[in-house]
Amino acid sequence: MMPTLQERWKRWQHGLVQSLLLYHGREDHATVRVLLLACIGTVGMPLYYVIWRHFFPQEYESLPLRLFGILLCALGLFARQFSRPMLNLYLLVTLSYIFPFFFTLMFLMNHASGVWRESLLIGLVVLFHFDTGLALRAYAIGTTLACAAAAALGASDMLLSRAVLQQVPIHWFTIAVLSVAKISRHVLAQEKLAGMGAGLATVAHELRTPLTSVDANVRGMLRMMADAQGESAQDRLTVIDALARIQFEVRHMNHMIDLFLLSATAVRQNLHPVETVSMETVAEAVLKRYPFSSQKQQKTVTLEVRHNFQFSGQTELAVVVLLNLLRNALRAVQRAGKGRVRIVIDGGHQPPRLLFIDTGCGIAAPQQAMIFRRFYSHPPHNGAGIGLALCKEIMGAWRARIRCVSRESAYAIFILEFPMR
Known part of the structure; x- marks a missing residue:
């Protein structure tokens, strides 16, 4: 037909x-x-x-x-x-x-x-x-x-x-209307992001109850298995290992919910700098807070402080930026099945900068111009697509700059440059 x-x-x-x-x-x-x-x-x-x-x-x-x-x-x-x-x-x-x-x-x-x-x-x-x-x-x-x-x-x-x-008042009225319309579109975009943050908070709240229940049941079963008699040692170890893994995943999900909520809250905050922040302090806090999936994964991340520096910003928002970058870097390493992550604090450089380097799957050239666009994620369905967009918005509010240099299947380097104090 x-x-x-x-x-x-x-x-x-x-x-x-x-x-x-x-x-x-x-x-x-x-x-x-x-x-x-x-x-x-x-x-x-x-x-x-x-x-x-x-x-x-x-x-x-x-x-x-x-x-x-x-x-x-x-x-x-x-x-x-x-x-x-x-x-x-x-x-x-x-x-x-x-x-x-x-x-x-x-x-x-x-x-x-x-x-x-x-x-x-x-x-x-x-x-x-x-x-x-x-x-x-x-x-x-x-x-x-x-x-x-x-x-x-x-x-x-x-x-x-x-x-x-x-014609002059007609032109000026046209300019005023177009300027107000652009402001309205910006406000609408912020409202959508705030709505997304509120929705994410609701979902996180609903997830915590069953996760807490699962965690409690797993703890009870682990105690029972430890005291159980009549089963082979190999069977008991297999079940205990599986339950321990479930318990770890529950804790990991709770940590990720905390991370998502932190990002969602940042959307609704005033992003402008209000304090002097130490980059080394922020980086160390991020490494302590991040929910690594294992000791092995944690050892793939190294912090290198060539020269610490301070910048005008907000500590909690700086944590949001680095957490998002660390999560993306570890995902790239996981997808590639190889690689490491280096966080380099280079305050001696002009301008002071932070380098986030991973030797994972890299980013293809067609995607590099898109990764900072709001609601874009690669691969598809790999998150909500607000992490890097939020990072760029925060950095822009601090008159700082974030950019990416990458080669597919080789590396990705996120460069954060801060204004001289």
Whole structure:
């Protein structure tokens, strides 16, 4: 039976959405935005030059300005090769030139025509979908330069004309609405995380009762087995070993619940630094609190203090960060069936840093850009996907940085860099 047109349309929509999600997952979010902006600008600049020049002629057009815009957008196609500072600078220059400067200058030189009035408004909507601080800087720079250029080109009378001034409150209202909308989305995301934390707390509470009961029964059975007569020593040792293993797993689950609750509580906390924290103290506390599955696993983790350092943060949140990193490292070692974990405190480095090194399964290149995204986990169903995202959020609140360097099937190094005190 042939699928209907509606079914094919839905299938195409689903495929398109999945393709976009996969593409976004492979790249850093800022890089994706630059690439999309570059693609649209590279096509749109020459296309609309033809439209406004030949099909619906406007009073003023400028091929040199268009060509410079095309050049800027074309540079963005190489965004994957940009460093983070270069990417930020490119965004500021390109956004300042295209949306406020070019669109405002065309609006002024075409005497506030309907085409450019609407185009400028759309340009501002696109601009303020980027970071608000970046958009405000670009808006101020671009608009100022556009007004100066219009005056230099002999259109100074337009700057204070009624047609132009009546657009200013509309533009400012649009900017305010978009900024508030972004704040609302951020609040909603925080509420979702808080809800997840509350739900996790409820689940943890419900799990503790049966776990306590299992643990108590196992202890009783162990005592009975120790006193039992008439069974072979080998049988008794086998049963005792199995019961001891069950008891250990129950304790391990209780420790993991504590870890999850700690992470969930951190979601709802004020993340900003309120105290001076010693990195060595935090690392030692983490190694004491972590529920290692065995002595053998515990011995795979070593702490190396080259030079201790202090940073502005929160002790409990620092514990959350290191616990999450340690858990991920031990999982990588477990999946690989080999490897060790090294925690290196290097306060003598500039800037001071902590290295989390595991020689487990490593992280494949396509996943490296995704691991700090909220709700992403790899392999699939390997946790809720909030651990590393929370780590990055905490580090960002402390003006610190976390990044990952990895090679698949070889190693993963998480580098935590802290600002100089």
